[in-house]
Amino acid sequence: MIGGFGSSGIPLKLIEALRQHGAKGLTIISNNAGVGEEGIASLLRDEMVSKIVCSFPRSAGSIWFEKRFEEGSVELELVPQGTLSERIRIAGAGIGGFLTPTGFGTKLAEGKETKVIDGKGFVLELPLPADFALVRAECGDPWGNLIYDTAGRNFNPMMASAARVTIVEVNSVVEIGGLNPEHVVTPGIFVDRLVIEEAQHAQA
Amino acid sequence: MLRLNPEQMAERVAQDIPDGAYVNLGIGMPSKVSNYVSGDKQVIYHSENGILAVGPAPARGEENPNLINASKQYVTLLPGGCYFDNAESFAIMRGGHLDIAVLGAFQVSVLGDLANWATDNDKFPPAVGGAMDLAVGARKLFVVMRHTTRDEEPKILEECTYPLTGTGVVRRIFTDLAVIDVTPDGLQVVELFGDNTFEEVQALTGARLFPLA
Numbered sequence: 001m002i003g004g005f006g007s008s009g010i011p012l013k014l015i016e017a018l019r020q021h022g023a024k025g026l027t028i029i030s031n032n033a034g035v036g037e038e039g040i041a042s043l044l045r046d047e048m049v050s051k052i053v054c055s056f057p058r059s060a061g062s063i064w065f066e067k068r069f070e071e072g073s074v075e076l077e078l079v080p081q082g083t084l085s086e087r088i089r090i091a092g093a094g095i096g097g098f099l100t101p102t103g104f105g106t107k108l109a110e111g112k113e114t115k116v117i118d119g120k121g122f123v124l125e126l127p128l129p130a131d132f133a134l135v136r137a138e139c140g141d142p143w144g145n146l147i148y149d150t151a152g153r154n155f156n157p158m159m160a161s162a163a164r165v166t167i168v169e170v171n172s173v174v175e176i177g178g179l180n181p182e183h184v185v186t187p188g189i190f191v192d193r194l195v196i197e198e199a200q201h202a203q204a
Numbered sequence: 205m206l207r208l209n210p211e212q213m214a215e216r217v218a219q220d221i222p223d224g225a226y227v228n229l230g231i232g233m234p235s236k237v238s239n240y241v242s243g244d245k246q247v248i249y250h251s252e253n254g255i256l257a258v259g260p261a262p263a264r265g266e267e268n269p270n271l272i273n274a275s276k277q278y279v280t281l282l283p284g285g286c287y288f289d290n291a292e293s294f295a296i297m298r299g300g301h302l303d304i305a306v307l308g309a310f311q312v313s314v315l316g317d318l319a320n321w322a323t324d325n326d327k328f329p330p331a332v333g334g335a336m337d338l339a340v341g342a343r344k345l346f347v348v349m350r351h352t353t354r355d356e357e358p359k360i361l362e363e364c365t366y367p368l369t370g371t372g373v374v375r376r377i378f379t380d381l382a383v384i385d386v387t388p389d390g391l392q393v394v395e396l397f398g399d400n401t402f403e404e405v406q407a408l409t410g411a412r413l414f415p416l417a
Contacts, residue, residue: 005253005290006276007269031290056333059276069329078330081252082294082337089291101340102298105371107322108332150287152270154253157289185289 001029001088001130001159002040006059009152011136011169013197015039018134019046027051029088029130031081031155035061044068053128055081080108083125085158091127092161092190098125133163137186140170141177144191145184153185160190167193206398207351207380215240216397217306217348217378221247225303228252228338231275233348234306250302252334254293257285274334297334297341305342307335309349309374311364314411316374316386318347319366332369339370351379351408358410360384360391381405390414 004010019042026049033052034040043049044064052074057065068074079087080102090098099122103109113124135156137146146168148156160166168191208216210233218240221227228250229235241247249258251273258273259280267278281287288296296302311319318339322330339345352358360377376394377384382405383395392414396405402415 006272008253008272009270056331058329058331066329070327076329078332080332080336081290081334082298082341085290085294100298102337104340105368106336107367108336148287150268150271150281151251151253151255153287154290158291 001128001132001155001163002134003030003136003154003156003159004039005031005151005154007035008150009136009148009154009156010039011134011167012039014134014136014167014169014195015043019043019048022046022048024048025050027053027130029053029084029128029159031055031084032059033057033062033065035059035063037064041065044074047073049074051075051077053077053079053084055079055084078108079128084128085155087125087128088155088158088162091129092158095127097127099123100125128162130159130163131165133159133166135160135166135168135186135191137168137170139172139174139179140168140191140194141174141179141188142194143176144168144186144188144194145179146170146186146188146191147179147183148185157186160186165192166190167195169195169197171197205381205400205404208397209380211236213348213378213380216383217346218242220346220376220378221245221304223247226250226256226301228297228302228305228342230305230307230335230338231333232308234308235273235275235277237306237348250293250296251279252290252293252297252338254288254290255279255281255285256288256296257282259285294334294337294341297337300341300343302338302342304344304346305338306346306348307338307369309347309359310366311359311361312347312349312374312377312386313361313364314386314391316372317364318345318369318374319364320347320369322367324366330367335369339373344375345373346376346378347374348378351381351405356408358408361410381408384413
């Protein structure tokens with residue numbers, strides 16, 4: 001699973017490392033399917049992806065997703081956005097499923113268990129864990145405690161908790177005690193590796 | 205017939221956003237609504253990716269690539285605003301904490317069913333985003349859309365023919381011709397723009413309307 005929403009809070013360096021690694025047959029869980037040639041789009045372009053689980057794959061510039069979808073080489077599991085984030089959240093929280101009103105009576109609930117409670121329809125949704133989470137945060141400490149930048153938070157905290165191995169790309173790392181404990185968003189217990197983005201400013 | 209343009213439609217929707225409301229604006233035409241909400245109203249905008257109190261677009265050069273709205277446009281945060289993760293953002297939606305959501309639509313039915321995420325074209329990959337969560341979660345769902353397709357086919361129907369986003373969720377429809385409420389008794393016209401007549405609007409609608417009282 002890969003954090004991010006649109007161009008916000010995406011671990012681009014980690015995705016590029018994954019692309020160079022060259023693993024094939026990947027299942028990608030992410031809100032979007034990438035645009036242009038960067039990020040998830042580059043994994044689709046290089047034919048590394050066999051399935052994508054996301055809420056909004058089609059955007060202006062999502063050419064590689066559209067091409068792979070059209071030729072049938074990538075399977076799409078379309079999930080309403082709030083169901084996507086909650087399925088990831090419960091995977092990290094040890095919950096076996098949840099009942100949501102979202103999607104009840106629609107095509108996206110076909111084949112799923114439903115329940116009517118007090119006259120309102122709900123759909124049973126199951127947890128969505130992953131082998132690896134690639135996460136983008138602003139700053140971390142050596143224990144993996146994380147803070148985020150503005151709306152770059154998006155899916156990253158849930159994903160950090162829902163994978164066997166969580167790898168985080170950060171702008172900077174501070175020493176232990178350097179983060180205000182009241183401000184920590186992701187507790188370090190969820191984080192396995194921190195990768196510090198190389199400073200690019202010097203070249204600019 | 206008077207057909208409002210998208211800016212005029214957004215302006216009309218804005219009139220019905222009350223002071224103090226928590227509001228989510230969908231992508232496309234709905235996102236224009238905030239441009240027309242009167243400055244003497246305090247309206248707090250929610251963005252699905254995890255923002256409350258979304259502010260206007262930043263000045264050129266002041267953009268933060270992480271600070272975007274659901275339409276992936278650069279935005280700012282107003283004083284008092286805050287950020288949260290996507291799961292909490294959708295708890296805000298599904299939990300009934302938003303007063304109003306404004307969405308676009310392909311079709312709306314007489315029962316308030318909404319179709320706005322997929323057509324019958326299988327080659328065109330679908331995208332749902334947060335539409336289904338907003339449809340079930342917002343206390344009031346406004347739809348803003350053209351009254352008909354480009355081919356003058358009605359978009360307000362007895363039953364939607366496109367895949368549904370939600371059932372019985374739409375409260376009020378703002379089109380380029382009229383404002384129509386979805387009520388337990390049926391579709392009630394509440395406003396006709398310009399000199400548009402009930403008969404003209406009814407003729408372009410695929411379900412029975414009730415005229416202005």
